Amino acid sequence: MGGKRFAVLMCGEDSEYVKKKYGGYFGVFVKMLAEEGEAWDLYRVASGEFPDDDEIGSYDGYVISGSCSDAHGNDDWICKLIALLNKLDSMKTKVLGFCFGHQILARALGGKTGRAIKGWDIGVAAVHLSPSSLKLYSSLKIPAVLNVIEIHRDEVG
Numbered sequence: 001m002g003g004k005r006f007a008v009l010m011c012g013e014d015s016e017y018v019k020k021k022y023g024g025y026f027g028v029f030v031k032m033l034a035e036e037g038e039a040w041d042l043y044r045v046a047s048g049e050f051p052d053d054d055e056i057g058s059y060d061g062y063v064i065s066g067s068c069s070d071a072h073g074n075d076d077w078i079c080k081l082i083a084l085l086n087k088l089d090s091m092k093t094k095v096l097g098f099c100f101g102h103q104i105l106a107r108a109l110g111g112k113t114g115r116a117i118k119g120w121d122i123g124v125a126a127v128h129l130s131p132s133s134l135k136l137y138s139s140l141k142i143p144a145v146l147n148v149i150e151i152h153r154d155e156v157g
Contacts, residue, residue, distance in 0.1 A: 003037035004060040007051060009081065010044045011067035011100050029063050033096075035139070045081050056087060061094035064101025071103035071113040071154060082108045103156055112157040120153045 014024040022028045026042045034040055041059075043049050046067060051059070069075065085108035088095055097105040103113045127146045129137075134144060
């Protein structure tokens with residue numbers, strides 16, 4: 001039996017810096033999340049590239065990237081992504097969303113997304129992980145407190 005398979009659903013373009021340093025955001029996710037023996041595939045969903053219906057179930061999980069697009073928008077690819085996320089939810093497939101990915105996942109599952117009432121959130125914020133999160137993600141060797149850069153003006157409600 002082969003190793004686990006995961007797919008990254010890319011919702012934006014790679015910056016020049018990330019292309020040069022990591023070969024693109026796909027490289028960032030693989031470096032951060034992949035374990036030995038796993039297979040990782042890339043689908044550029046913002047460009048209309050989605051997994052075929054017959055291969056959706058072949059993945060153990062999906063990662064949804066950030067985007068410059070609005071998770072409350074109705075572009076064709078966003079609507080198609082929401083339909084895919086609903087399918088994955090009905091199949092009980094694991095999905096991890098970052099930034100836009102978290103927002104679109106919330107929207108797909110019935111949450112509200114939109115502009116934050118307080119406007120832009122820009123800066124460095126300390127994220128304190130709960131003991132249960134530290135235990136759950138122990139294989140990633142994440143510190144209890146992470147200083148993360150925040151740049152967003154949308155929120156999930």
